[in-house]
Amino acid sequence: MSAVSCLTQGRSFAASAGALAHRDADIGLHLNLTESLNGEPMPALSALIVQTWRGRLDARWIEDQITRQLDAFEDRFGRGPDHVDGHQHVHQLPGVLQPLLVQLRQRYGARRPWLRNTAPGLLAGLPFAAGLKARFIARLGARELRAAAQAEGWRTNRHFLGVYDFGAGARGYAALVHQWLFNATDGDLLMCHPALPGLRHTAHAAQRAAEFQVLGDAALGEWMAANGISVERYSRMGALRPVAESVTVAAVAPAGRFRHLVSRT
Structure with a gap:
């Protein structure tokens, strides 16, 4: 294993992050917009894809999810992610990619994570x-x-x-x-x-x-x-x-x- 991607809303994330930090692997954010892991409703992948390609995504909700999940990662590891990808590959979708890149630039400057x-x-x-x-x-x-x-x-x-x-x-x-x-x-x-x-x-x-x-x-x-x-x-x-x-x-x-x-x- 050379890299691990973390679902920050997952049940084991908070308890396991400390041990993971000492592994010789890149540790990244697994951006989640489609699976309800903490009781918060999430759209199905098919619905999210349709919304993105029709230009009907809730931009504020997308930005909020990106912010909260990056915050949760930083809170546990004390730094930004080595890389960013997406659960069911949502990080590359139209309407998701650009606000994600904006936040990554603002937060990490020249120390940018690599992207899947x-x-x-x-x-x-x-x-x-x-x-x-x-x-x-x-x-x-x-x-x-x-x-x-x-x-x-x-x-x-x-x-x-x-x-x-x-x-x-x-x-x-x-x-x-x-x-x-x-x-x-x-x-x-x-x-x-x-x-x-x-x-x-x-x-x-x-x-x-x-x-x-x-x-x-x-x-x-x-x-x-x-x-x-x-x-x-x-x-x-x-x-x-x-x-x-x-x-x-x-x-x-x-x-x-x-x-x-x-x-x-």
């Missing part, structure tokens, strides 16, 4: 449905976010990996991870949602546990090392080289336990 760019990376070898979902997420605002980042000097990840339907199980997820990493270039971001087994009242609890199983397997680390892949904190990375000069992943088959996880036979 949802433009998909190479989709070769991935299921059609996963590629379609990745493209749909990007259509919600990746182009606009990238344009703003280039114009105003915001840092972003190069490409976004890790999009799928949360229904693969451990074996299927391992195969997806193998393909995402095989497709990755320097500066790409791979999203994941791991959780310990046995958690209740958590969306996609079984699949989150499957992700934890795959990502925690030492054989995955061995395969990554064999392919020259390293996981780094984006805040510590220097300027990225052009993609053509980036390190490419050798066509090495999964080995050891990881081979058995991704095998389809």
Whole structure:
């Protein structure tokens, strides 16, 4: 793990923030505008998307949510976030992105967080449905976010990996991870949602546990090392080289336990 995104309205945020602060990872704000976590009503994602594209968002409500969630983050960590992204990728939506950037500029000046760019990376070898979902997420605002980042000097990840339907199980997820990493270039971001087994009242609890199983397997680390892949904190990375000069992943088959996880036979 190189980065963790925090839902400041979540039940465990206040109690867990202190321990998280000592981890060697970027800690960011996971802007939430669609899920009621503290009793406050929130619109469904579909309704929010329709409102944004029709220009009917409540601008005051959006600004208030951004303010309160950034305040809550600062109260717990004593500083601003290393990065900002969005629950269900809402940070890039029209009517959300610009007020978010305004607040980030006002609060942090030159010490700006990096932003999650949802433009998909190479989709070769991935299921059609996963590629379609990745493209749909990007259509919600990746182009606009990238344009703003280039114009105003915001840092972003190069490409976004890790999009799928949360229904693969451990074996299927391992195969997806193998393909995402095989497709990755320097500066790409791979999203994941791991959780310990046995958690209740958590969306996609079984699949989150499957992700934890795959990502925690030492054989995955061995395969990554064999392919020259390293996981780094984006805040510590220097300027990225052009993609053509980036390190490419050798066509090495999964080995050891990881081979058995991704095998389809």
